[in-house]
Amino acid sequence: MKPPSRAALARSYRVERVFTVLVGLAALLLGAAALVVGAGWLGTFRAARPVLDPIAVDTLRAWELPARIAAVVLGLLALVAGVLLAVRTLRRERHPDLALDRTAGKRLLVTSGAIAEAIAADAERVAGVSRAKATVVGDAATPALRLSLWLRYGARVKDVWQEVDTAVLRRARESLGVETMPTAVRIELGAQEKQRVR
Amino acid sequence: MRVLVRILTLLLGLALAGVGALLAVEVAWTWARPVQGPLLVPWPQWRDRLAELTWQSGSVRLVAAAVAVAGLLLLLFAATARRKDVALLDPGPGITVRTSPRSLARIVGARVRAEENVAAASVTATPKRVRVRAVSGLETEAHLRPRLLDVVAATLADLPLTRKPKVSVVVDSPKDRS
Numbered sequence: 001m002k003p004p005s006r007a008a009l010a011r012s013y014r015v016e017r018v019f020t021v022l023v024g025l026a027a028l029l030l031g032a033a034a035l036v037v038g039a040g041w042l043g044t045f046r047a048a049r050p051v052l053d054p055i056a057v058d059t060l061r062a063w064e065l066p067a068r069i070a071a072v073v074l075g076l077l078a079l080v081a082g083v084l085l086a087v088r089t090l091r092r093e094r095h096p097d098l099a100l101d102r103t104a105g106k107r108l109l110v111t112s113g114a115i116a117e118a119i120a121a122d123a124e125r126v127a128g129v130s131r132a133k134a135t136v137v138g139d140a141a142t143p144a145l146r147l148s149l150w151l152r153y154g155a156r157v158k159d160v161w162q163e164v165d166t167a168v169l170r171r172a173r174e175s176l177g178v179e180t181m182p183t184a185v186r187i188e189l190g191a192q193e194k195q196r197v198r
Numbered sequence: 199m200r201v202l203v204r205i206l207t208l209l210l211g212l213a214l215a216g217v218g219a220l221l222a223v224e225v226a227w228t229w230a231r232p233v234q235g236p237l238l239v240p241w242p243q244w245r246d247r248l249a250e251l252t253w254q255s256g257s258v259r260l261v262a263a264a265v266a267v268a269g270l271l272l273l274l275f276a277a278t279a280r281r282k283d284v285a286l287l288d289p290g291p292g293i294t295v296r297t298s299p300r301s302l303a304r305i306v307g308a309r310v311r312a313e314e315n316v317a318a319a320s321v322t323a324t325p326k327r328v329r330v331r332a333v334s335g336l337e338t339e340a341h342l343r344p345r346l347l348d349v350v351a352a353t354l355a356d357l358p359l360t361r362k363p364k365v366s367v368v369v370d371s372p373k374d375r376s
Contacts, residue, residue: 024272031266078218
């Protein structure tokens with residue numbers, strides 16, 4: 001299990017990558033197997049057989065009912081899996097709001113945008129930081145912070161880092177009243193000053 | 199490449215859903231009304247065509263090769279879709295700090311170009327290795343190279359990197375050619 005601060009670094013692409021690898025592997029193996037059969041390496045007799053083998057067709061005919069049920073179930077499973085996968089890739093990354101008080105009647109919710117803006121504005125005040133962007137990621141039970149910092153050229157990373165940890169993040173934790181806030185910091189070094197178009 | 203893998207997953211997911219739906223619908227339709235013929239896909243024609251083709255026929259081999267190549271490409275895309283962040287030391291528990299290889303290359307490049315007698319420099323950086331290629335019109339490689347190695351090492355030492363990348367410096371100078 002990855003620590004939450006590491007998981008907050010970037011949106012996870014594990015499911016997408018694993019799926020792409022599985023499809024790629026299946027396509028590669030099937031294509032290679034068909035080529036091997038066609039080249040006659042598994043016997044010249046087999047290579048001359050039709051692709052839709054009469055033996056296979058006869059077997060399917062003999063087991064007609066189970067084959068039909070299996071085909072329908074397989075089709076429905078593929079439909080559900082494909083739709084779930086497509087929905088997953090299209091879903092936006094979650095930015096949970098923080099519930100500071102859950103007691104009925106006086107619920108207090110801080111929206112993810114408000115937290116992010118406050119922390120980013122605070123981080124931009126640190127010497128050497130030219131731009132900062134914060135986002136709240138993860139789920140509502142275990143929210144985490146992703147903080148991107150663009151440092152000016154010549155800024156000392158160790159100093160910036162120290163101040164972000166002791167000042168910015170501590171203030172954020174205190175004002176939100178949480179003990180810990182898993183944080184992923186992405187640093188861009190030697191960034192150009194932001195040019196405003198007038 | 200990460201976006202590409204996401205788009206590919208979307209397309210493959212939609213294709214899987216479509217093929218699954220067609221399979222279920224066609225099988226159920228033929229089961230319920232065996233005499234009326236196919237509903238959406240002309241599968242009896244496909245079946246007859248597949249029964250004619252043998253594994254040796256050119257079109258079968260062509261399709262098999264295309265499928266294998268497509269699979270190889272998918273594997274390649276998936277393999278290149280990983281992040282290549284440079285890890286920095288964590289300042290405290292529960293905090294993870296990363297930077298990009300491009301950042302590393304940018305600051306090393308700026309420091310190298312600021313050195314005397316360096317006309318141009320290009321830097322490529324990965325978490326494991328920093329490669330510098332400098333052009334100098336006035337100094338030979340034997341003179342400039344040790345100095346540049348020191349500069350790059352000092353620049354990297356300033357950063358709280360978890361692992362020091364290996365540094366390689368190449369100087370391209372016309373003085374070495376004469």
